[in-house]
Structure formats: structure tokens, C-alpha cells
Amino acid sequence: MADKSDRSKQEKNKERLTNRQGHPVTQNQNIRTVGNRGPGTLENYDYIEKISHFDRERVPERVVHGRGAGAHGYFEAYGKIGDEPASKYTRAKLFQEKGKRTPVFVRFSTVIHGTHSPETLRDPRGFAVKFYTEDGNWDLVGNNIKIFFVRDAMKFPDMIHAFKPDPVTNIQDPERFFDFCASSPETFHMVTFIHSPWGIPANYRQMQGSGVNTYKLVNDDGKAVLVKFHWEPNQGIKNLTQKEAEEIQGQNFNHATQDLYEAIEEGNYPEWELYVQIMEDGEHPELDFDPLDDTKLWPEDQFPWLPVGKLVLDKNPDDYFAEVEQSAFGTGVLVDGIDFSDDKMLQGRTFSYSDTQRHRVGANYLQLPINRARTEVNTNQEGGNMRYEVDREPSKNPAINYEPSILGGYEEAEPYGKDHEPYVEGNLTRESIDRTSNTKQAGETFRQFEEWEKAELISNLVNDLSVCDQRIQDRWMELAEEADEEYGLRLREGLEKAKNGMDDSSRGPIGNTSASEATEKAEREGHEADPY
Ligand code: HEM
Known part of the structure; x- marks a missing residue:
């Protein structure tokens, strides 16, 4: 039986150091040895748990966009798309009501180099937004520049190999970069941006964002329009010259992360307005570019920017690894009312993100608090590494982990509105689009x-x-x-x-x-x- 002093020790120990088994750690300075100079012992559980967890502290870093900073906030809808009610174009619930707030998590990033590389490098900047909507998550995975280097997903791994360090010397080499780009003339427009000051935004708060690829908005009748999404910073846009970037890098290689973190800590919350550009669904032969070609801007005079809402970032993460490093965004994560277009890059990206995340974070990456939807999640998925959530509900016969069933389990959901069912025909082929117009x-x-x-x-x-x-x-x-x-x-x-x-x-x-x-x-x- 525990005496009084044991009980008071237990009380105190509630707030003291433990191992992951909940055992109090009473000695955290010395490993267990035979005598104070003797050999260590293998049954020293506290030490082995501590060191073996430490040995596994890193997950593989993102294959691209390794270096990043994140923040929480909200998106507030205007209820309209330009002057029209949002419902004219989309039934996505987050856009419908003026003032409606949806929680978000945003991760900004650089692309080519690893997790601790300088934030002053000439590189696109990632701008990935996860909206935790009432219909489940929507990820808008964008960059600061509104176009991209290549228009076909087949070329992405080669492009990244050419831009990353040489596999022999591990040194990034402009000759490899320009060898690929000169052989892929569709890169010319993007390189024109990247080698200008637009290739080094001054920080994350003073840069634009863009979904880059063409998506669709779908309304209640199942009618779709083509859409591009863009973020405009209320802080203004600021880019750096090469010389300025070098000066900053000489003193601080974390300047953009620090700038974002400190602004939010000081209550100086950064804001962006979300705009869409809309085009009727179709091939648009009258244009000298293809609306599904992500190396092209949609001219603003023909396709005006229409405001739809604003983004505010007002909370820093509590833990960088849990929230920023383990966050997982993907272009396949859309909600009802937003759909895929046939943009070949969008289609290629959509496979890649969840594929890499199952490898990088693990099969159950969507159960992590930063990634999980903030709605009910009712799947029949089972097992996998680190699974800890059980979706099956006791009231629905918890043994039924399949569908359809007469005995219980979850039933299929009702569709929200008319499906958008575009008619598609053509030969299966591997060909470039016709209107390339590269320069x-x-x-x-x-x-x-x-x-x-x-x-x-x-x-x-x-x-x-x-x-x-x-x-x-x-x-x-x-x-x-x-x-x-x-x-x-x-x-x-x-x-x-x-x-x-x-x-x-x-x-x-x-x-x-x-x-x-x-x-x-x-x-x-x-x-x-x-x-x-
Ligand atoms: C076929 C073309 C592309 C492929 C295959 C691709 C693939 C990937 C992969 C594998 C990751 C790492 C994801 C992770 O580990 O969580 C990634 C990250 C990212 N990509 Fe792409 N990407 C492509 C094009 C683009 C384009 C055009 C954009 C800009 C619109 C873009 C923006 C991003 C961003 C912002 C991230 C970082 C997301 C984060 O912060 O976690 N990517 N991409």
C-alpha cells in the first residue's frame, strides 16, 4: 500500500519528465553502466527509447519545396464573384455567404534546395493553402509566379533533376539548368520571370500567389467554367535585386521565416485577397494560347481578376515539425463545386502529391491533426503504419468495414447537385498541344x-x-x-x-x-x- 509520501511523489511526478511509456525518468544525465566507469548495459530502456527515437527524428524531406514556413488563419468569403453571386459559378459552400469564415493552414516554401537552405535563393516560392471547409478539405497548391516552366507532367522529374545539384559533384550548376531550358523552349516565359527580381521575393508576406493550373468551377446545374486562382498581398509586392539578396544571405539565411513568424507574433497579420479569372469552358480557338497551358498568363483585359474573399494569417504553429513539416497538400484535394480541368500538369500533379506523401509521411498521413478534415470522416480504411483513428461507429455495427451491406456500416452519400459530366472523345495519343507560342x-x-x-x-x-x-x-x-x-x-x-x-x-x-x-x-x- 502506498504511504502518504509515495502519493505526494506521484502527484509531483505528474508534471515531471517521463519516457513514452509514462515511466518517471529519475536519471537523465548518465546511462546505466557497471560501476561509474564500466561498460553500458543493453536493458537500459530509458536510454534506448530516448536515443532510438532521436535516431528517427527526421522523415524524408519533400522531394521539392523542402524549405518552408507555415501559419494558421482564416479565409473570409465576399459571397460574390466580382459583381455576381458566387452561386452563379460555383456551389462550393465556402464562397457562398458574405463574411463566412473557413479555417486555413498555409505553407510557403522555396523549391530546389533542402530544408535548411537560404531563403534568398532565386527560385519560385510555394504558396500552398489548406481550407478546412464544411465539405472537407480543399488544397490550393500554388506558387508566387502565375505560370510554370513546363506544360506536361512527363517533363517534371527531368526538369527537377536539371535544376537540383549535379548528381556527381552535388553542386547546382547553371549549365544543367539552361541545358534543360534551352532544349524545352516552353520554359522561356517562366525563366524570364525567375531571372528577373520576381525570382527573389523579399519575403513571404510581400508576394503574390497563384494556383497556376486551370481548374473548373461547377454550379448547381452541373455547368462548369474554367478558372485560375490568384492571391494578391495587401502588404504590397516587393522583390529583391541579386545584390540585395546576397547582402541579406550574408547575415541571415532564415529571413523570410523570421519575417512571417515575427509579423504574426506582433499581431501584424498578413492578408491576401483571393481573385479568380474565369473563362467559358472550351478550347477557345480565338486565343493564340491554349487555356489549359500553364506556361501562359490569361490577359487581364480579357479575363479580369474578380475578387472572391480574403485570407488572414493570425497564428503561428505551436510545433514546426508536427504542423509545417508533416503538412501534406495536394491538387487532388478539391471540394464539391471545384473540379479538375484537362490541364495536363494538373492531372500529372494530382497523382504525385498523395503518392509522395504516403512515402514521406506514411500511409495514415491524413489522420494527423494538421492534415485531417475538420468534418466527420467515415471511411472503411483499415490498418497501415501508425493508424490510430477508427472511423467505424458503434451505433452502425462496428464490425462492418465494407459497403454495400444489409447489416450496417456507412452508406454512400447523397450527391449535392448535378454532376459536371463533360463529353470527351479523341484518339489516345502522346502529343504536344497545338498552340505552343513559347516566346x-x-x-x-x-x-x-x-x-x-x-x-x-x-x-x-x-x-x-x-x-x-x-x-x-x-x-x-x-x-x-x-x-x-x-x-x-x-x-x-x-x-x-x-x-x-x-x-x-x-x-x-x-x-x-x-x-x-x-x-x-x-x-x-x-x-x-x-x-x-
Ligand atoms: C507535374 C508537375 C508537378 C509535380 C509532379 C509536382 C510534384 C510535387 C511533389 C512530389 C511535391 C512534394 C509534396 C510533399 O512531399 O508533400 C510538391 C510540392 C509542391 N508543389 Fe509541386 N509538382 C508539380 C508542379 C507544380 C506546380 C505547377 C506548382 C505551382 C502551382 C507546384 C507547387 C508545389 C508546392 C507549393 C509544393 C509544396 C507544398 C507544401 O508546402 O507542402 N508544383 N510538388
Whole structure:
């Protein structure tokens, strides 16, 4: 029988260190040994539990977007899409009522390098949003730039291999990057953004976001329109010159994570407005691009940005690993009223995300608090590593883990509205789309850049291309000339100067205005950027 002093020890121990079995840890400084200098013993459970858990602290990092920062918040709907009631286009419940709030978790990221790489690198930034809606989760897995490098999912692994470090030296190499890109001319528009200041957003709060791929909105009648989603920061947009990025990196390689965390701790909650661009469902032969081609912008004058709601981030995670690292977003995670289009990248991505997450986090990754829906989840799934939730409900005959059944279990749900059932026909084929138009929009983007952005673009391209094989340089120059005369001329001039040693190629005078002159001008103006 426990005496009084045992009971008071037990009370105190409730708040003290234990192992995972709930045993009090009374010695956490020394392993168990034979004598205080003798060999260790193998039955030392506390030590073995501690060290073997430590040995498993890491899960594999994301194959891309390894470095990230996250925050919680909410999405507030305007009840409208532009001037029309939201229901005209979509029956998705989160958009219907003005002021309706849906909880969200957002993860921002860089793409190519690992979990502790600098946040100043030239790279797209990920902008992934998980909406915990009343109809289950919706993930909008986007980037800061509104287009992408390639338009067919088949090319994604090659592209990432070329952008990641060389498999022999483990060094990232611009020649590999430009070898792939020059051989894949659809990358030209995206590289025009990435090598401009748009390739280094100043932080996560002052950047745009975009779903990039084309989705569909579906209304109650099962009628669909094509849609693109974009986030516009209420903090304004700010991008960095290469020089500024290098200065920040020299002092702080976590600056974007720190900026986001501190802003939220200080109650300075970042906000973005969600906009959609809408197009009638169809091939649109009148356009010089295919609406399902993710290397293209939808011109704003023809497809205006229509506001639908706002996002506010107001809470930092309590635990980075549990919430940010283990979060799992995917393009297949849609709710009723939002549907897939035939965008080939979207289709390819949709398989990839949950596939990698079953490997990265585990078969039951959707049971983790950060990933699980905040609605009832009633599946007949069984087992798998680390399963701890049981969906079967006692009142429904808990032994029935199959459907259909006369004896109990869960029944199929009622559909919400008319299904969207597009008619599809054609030969099964492996072919590119017809309207590729690889450089036209890149020329338009170049012409919209301010002078300091153009100068940075040329300087950054010269810096990287000048170490590439001449054949790669020639191919890239042809694309630049095709896009825009000035673009082509300035790039050719810069590369020739670099070759003749007249320029250190990274900071010297290129074209009419030197990158450094333009940078100084930008510094004076604080380089707030206009959205494209
Ligand atoms: C076929 C093309 C693509 C494939 C196969 C692909 C595949 C992947 C994979 C495997 C991950 C790691 C996911 C994880 O471990 O949880 C990932 C992450 C991510 N991808 Fe893609 N991706 C593709 C294109 C894109 C595009 C076009 C965008 C931008 C719209 C994008 C945005 C993201 C983001 C933001 C993340 C990080 C999500 C997070 O924060 O956890 N990806 N992608």
C-alpha cells in the first residue's frame, strides 16, 4: 500500500519528465553502466527509447519545396464573384455567404534546395493553402509566379533533376539548368520571370500567389467554367535585386521565416485577397494560347481578376515539425463545386502529391491533426503504419468495414447537385498541344518590366549563361530574339562583353543601363513592384 509520501511523489511526478511509456525518468544525465566507469548495459530502456527515437527524428524531406514556413488563419468569403453571386459559378459552400469564415493552414516554401537552405535563393516560392471547409478539405497548391516552366507532367522529374545539384559533384550548376531550358523552349516565359527580381521575393508576406493550373468551377446545374486562382498581398509586392539578396544571405539565411513568424507574433497579420479569372469552358480557338497551358498568363483585359474573399494569417504553429513539416497538400484535394480541368500538369500533379506523401509521411498521413478534415470522416480504411483513428461507429455495427451491406456500416452519400459530366472523345495519343507560342508572352512580360527589372534580368541571365556551352547560349539567344528585339539585343551584347572579359558578368554595365545603376534607382524607389 502506498504511504502518504509515495502519493505526494506521484502527484509531483505528474508534471515531471517521463519516457513514452509514462515511466518517471529519475536519471537523465548518465546511462546505466557497471560501476561509474564500466561498460553500458543493453536493458537500459530509458536510454534506448530516448536515443532510438532521436535516431528517427527526421522523415524524408519533400522531394521539392523542402524549405518552408507555415501559419494558421482564416479565409473570409465576399459571397460574390466580382459583381455576381458566387452561386452563379460555383456551389462550393465556402464562397457562398458574405463574411463566412473557413479555417486555413498555409505553407510557403522555396523549391530546389533542402530544408535548411537560404531563403534568398532565386527560385519560385510555394504558396500552398489548406481550407478546412464544411465539405472537407480543399488544397490550393500554388506558387508566387502565375505560370510554370513546363506544360506536361512527363517533363517534371527531368526538369527537377536539371535544376537540383549535379548528381556527381552535388553542386547546382547553371549549365544543367539552361541545358534543360534551352532544349524545352516552353520554359522561356517562366525563366524570364525567375531571372528577373520576381525570382527573389523579399519575403513571404510581400508576394503574390497563384494556383497556376486551370481548374473548373461547377454550379448547381452541373455547368462548369474554367478558372485560375490568384492571391494578391495587401502588404504590397516587393522583390529583391541579386545584390540585395546576397547582402541579406550574408547575415541571415532564415529571413523570410523570421519575417512571417515575427509579423504574426506582433499581431501584424498578413492578408491576401483571393481573385479568380474565369473563362467559358472550351478550347477557345480565338486565343493564340491554349487555356489549359500553364506556361501562359490569361490577359487581364480579357479575363479580369474578380475578387472572391480574403485570407488572414493570425497564428503561428505551436510545433514546426508536427504542423509545417508533416503538412501534406495536394491538387487532388478539391471540394464539391471545384473540379479538375484537362490541364495536363494538373492531372500529372494530382497523382504525385498523395503518392509522395504516403512515402514521406506514411500511409495514415491524413489522420494527423494538421492534415485531417475538420468534418466527420467515415471511411472503411483499415490498418497501415501508425493508424490510430477508427472511423467505424458503434451505433452502425462496428464490425462492418465494407459497403454495400444489409447489416450496417456507412452508406454512400447523397450527391449535392448535378454532376459536371463533360463529353470527351479523341484518339489516345502522346502529343504536344497545338498552340505552343513559347516566346510571345515572354516578350510582352519583358516589355512590361521597369528598367531596373530588365537590367537585373539581363545581368542575371548573362551571369548564368556565360558559364554554359556555346550551343546552349546560342539556343537561348535565339529564343530571346524571337520574344523581343531589345531583349535579344541586350542579352547578346551582355554575353559578348562577358566573353571578352569586359564585364564581370554579374554586376557590370549591360545594354543601356547598368544593373547597378538600375539597382540604385530601385533602392531609391523602394522597389515596390507592379503585379503582372
Ligand atoms: C507535374 C508537375 C508537378 C509535380 C509532379 C509536382 C510534384 C510535387 C511533389 C512530389 C511535391 C512534394 C509534396 C510533399 O512531399 O508533400 C510538391 C510540392 C509542391 N508543389 Fe509541386 N509538382 C508539380 C508542379 C507544380 C506546380 C505547377 C506548382 C505551382 C502551382 C507546384 C507547387 C508545389 C508546392 C507549393 C509544393 C509544396 C507544398 C507544401 O508546402 O507542402 N508544383 N510538388
